[in-house]
Amino acid sequence: MNAEPVFSALSHPVRRKVISLLLAGSKTAGSLAEEFELSRSAVSEHLGILRQAGLVREVKSGRERIYSLHAEPLAQLRDWLAPYETYWKSNLARLAQQLEDEQ
Amino acid sequence: MNAEPVFSALSHPVRRKVISLLLAGSKTAGSLAEEFELSRSAVSEHLGILRQAGLVREVKSGRERIYSLHAEPLAQLRDWLAPYETYWKSNLARLAQQLEDEQ
DNA sequence: AAAATACGTCGGAAAATGTTGACATGTCGG
DNA sequence: CCGACATGTCAACATTTTCCGACGTATTTT
16 A cells, blocks of 8 residues: 555645644535635645545535545555554663664 | 644655664665665755654764664654544544535 | 765755646526 | 636646755775
8 A cells, every 4th residue: 555645645734734624524615715825726726636645525516516524545644654653652662772773 | 733844754755765764773874875766965865854853863973874763753643643543433423424514 | 194985965957846817617596 | 598606727937845966074994
């Protein structure tokens, strides 16, 4: 599994904020755009990137498009993180590292 | 706490690979550079970015610099992820979201 | 002490990413 | 049907990031 698209999508603050806004519930493209001091088209392109990364879903509703969060791909991030988590949490691991450094 | 530097540092594949290489143990700048098809200076600059993000530590040893992993800042990523994790894991949450979407 | 080694850093080229305004498409209300 | 809306897309420009080779410094080696 390649986490590249997810890391890449989350690398921009605007896109992370979009994700967090959608945590509170689905929103239209327009109402999302209002949350930023950016042109509507810029936000629209950020939405496109999130869509491609599979992090949001788009549903047409009349002339609006309703965006909702699709958090599953974030599991890839968690998986990537897992090995490090044990590393930073475990004092044993840290000690082992120190010993390795010294030799 | 602002996770920006961490997200930003991890947004590049080379830097993520550096991190994962260091998981296996500390390495010199040179031996890290050999793992990539990149000039040494390019890798050195990636190391600089990781250093600034606090994800690696540099220790001089003669004419070498030994890099080691400093995983703690990754906790910020973990923290950022937490709200979503419950979201994608919980079917209840998903159901609630669907209901909200329909109304 | 000269040559070789291990690095970081810097200037500038090249590539990638972000931003905008203009436009096209589809939709709603009158 | 017509004008106002909501939105994605595109070309052009702006900004940021990445990359390289040249250089400087410190440290071993011979």
